[in-house]
Amino acid sequence: MASDNTIRILDGNTFVVSEDTGDIEATPSEPTGLFSLDTRFLSRWVLTVNGERLNALSYDDLQYYEARFFLVPGLATHYIDAKLSIVRERAVGGSFREQLTILNHDENPVDLEIRMDAGSDFADLFQVKDEIVNKKGELYAEAEADRLRLGYRRGNFRRETVITTSGPARYDRNGFAFTVHLEPNSRWSTDIEVRTYALGPGGRDLRMGLRVHGGERLALQHDLREWIAAAPKVNSECEHLARTYQRCLVDLAALRFSPLSLGGTLPAAGLPWFMTMFGRDSILTCLQVLPFAPGLSRTTLRILAALQGTRFDDFREEDPGRILHEMRYGETAAFEEQPHSPYYGSVDATPLFVVLLDEYERWSGDAALVRELEQECRAALRWIDEYADLVGDGYVWYERRNTDTGLENQCWKDSWDSISYRDGRLPGFPRATCEVQGYAYDARVRAARMAREFWDDPAFADRLERDAARLKERFNRDWWVPDGEFYALALDADGRQADVLSSNIGHLLWSGIVDHDRAEKIAHHLVGPRLFSGWGVRTLAEGEVRYNPIGYHNGTIWPFDNSFIAWGLRRYGFAEEAATIADGILDAARYFEGRLPEAFGGYPRELTKFPVEYPTACSPQAWSTGTPMLLLRTMLGLEPHEGHLSVEPRLPVGMGRIEVLDIPGRWGRVDAFARGRLELDKLA
């Protein structure tokens, strides 16, 4: 897994992960390299001067798409009187470019042999992730007079890396070199360009005609400036809050991903493993950032609609109406060794698609999109009714049909041991998890509004509302765990409860399926000592058999999870409880310089004093990036209401004054002001 000193720059699904010297020396398990289209295009990129490796003095990640490294020859203990400095300045965007500059600080001239070792294993990202690189095709390397070509061929599948330099270089099959004579106090510089190709027969690139956002460095710079200018401004007495917001805004820009051939951008899920579209992650991120970047919702909905399932495909777990889980472009997807072309094994993306469309309209007033996607929405609702109800009892279930490479758990807690009974045993399949029933309830309620207001189908609206009301009634009967007074995490096919206390109950508040007289119990659990660590709500409560403070879905704290829980608490009127969670998570963000990781440990806050990052967490990750934005919305009580934006702030005292300026929506742009007045200590 990526060690802490790796440097990452990215643009869409092209990214570079390197050591702090800028070097890349990938091993099967080390996800360093230049990646694009889920393929590693460089696995070796090592700079030497006169045969010597270089040592890092410092680096700057200037923007998400560029970084600069300051290096000297020799080992760490020797560099103090170095007479040479080496600067590597690199950027991604269309291609990968590196400018190499060498400065001679000596009073004597020097003769230098500068060499870059370059190579690629063309590993599929899945092979890197699973630590198996077992190529079935043929690798090749061709040194030409003015370039080095690295390639991989398997049938008609061809990927190539082409390296050129601005100054004359000597190319061989393992890299390229320069012989340089440097006078005292002078410098030498060259530009290296690495282009990636996904070639079909006839040498045509798969991405031809595709407009990647940005492209060249200036375009990227311009695009980022415009992105920031279009978003609301956040000013805050509490300095770290404004900093966190700024960090998130830039990371969100970096995570925008333009799928092949469909146009528009949606948030990719996270670096390094998930730089692609995910139904669930993209939708939840759009929901989080709606007040700040509403345009992402529009394109995400359109792209997911364009790829909505139309047929039964058991390998890809596709059904008519189902919204995709994950799309990949690498070799294993191409040769159907993995099902991601796209893969549909997600049980929540489909109801969440309907939820996002409605929420987006409430903010934007974009009725045209609601009309445009009526057919897709109806197909999604049909999927919930007809294909997801595997047991015939009106709930949404999952059981994978692709038993080789499909996902066992198709809810957001998708690790193998995330769903358990109180005694720790794992239920059989099919399974139904509680939060998904909430989403399905909310999808029907929201679709009823859209059917009445935009689709001119009041009869459909009535039916949806009746179905939703019946679901709510049954759910509150079948899922309530009487001795613990919370909702079960899941049901098994026999209707037995997976009766553990989990964070999922917070999502139920968000969806509105919780009976009002039970909401207070749920709120108390969420900020109670078993679930709340002081930083946030644990995925699984302390005291459960499978609880482990660093168990991926069995005790860690997921910032995104907490943001929806806070939203849910606020929805049911528990503003102080919501602020408690928001305060904890935003405090934790300070320890990560505003960039919340995917997950951190569930240790009690007073034990560790700082949040312990989960070891293999992705960062930046889209729904962690969206978290501070949804927390801001929640604390400020921003809510579209009859064409206006209503603001009802409930902030902790320590946050001081916050202003959010130019919030876009159907009202044009409005400002929201708030002052911290809640004494959270009193709650505890």
Add this chain to the structure above:
Amino acid sequence: MLDATARFFEDLDRRGYEPLLARTSGTIRFDLNEGPRTTHWLLTVDRGRLRSSQEDREADVVVGTSPALFEGLVTGREHGIAALLRGDMTMTGNARLVVQVERILPGPPESHGPRQRPRRGVR
């Protein structure tokens, strides 16, 4: 051998309308290449209305495959997006149109969809 391909286009022509393509318009030419021989099929989509013919005419996007692969696609034994990623199918022109039309191809014949349990009944 190519009966399935001819049947596929004739069926589209007969069907005349495909709701999944209600917002789609454009022309796709399929060039099925086998050695020196190329068979052409032209599909015209006009907001869901379909017309197919065996014409070699300019189109918004041209898709190239072998006749055997195309036969696999129209019978659900092959998958369009995977074939594109693999380079076994190429496209020149409006790629969005291909991704949209790919959705009307059938799923694998052996795929039966979700395994629904005997109804437990709504209690």
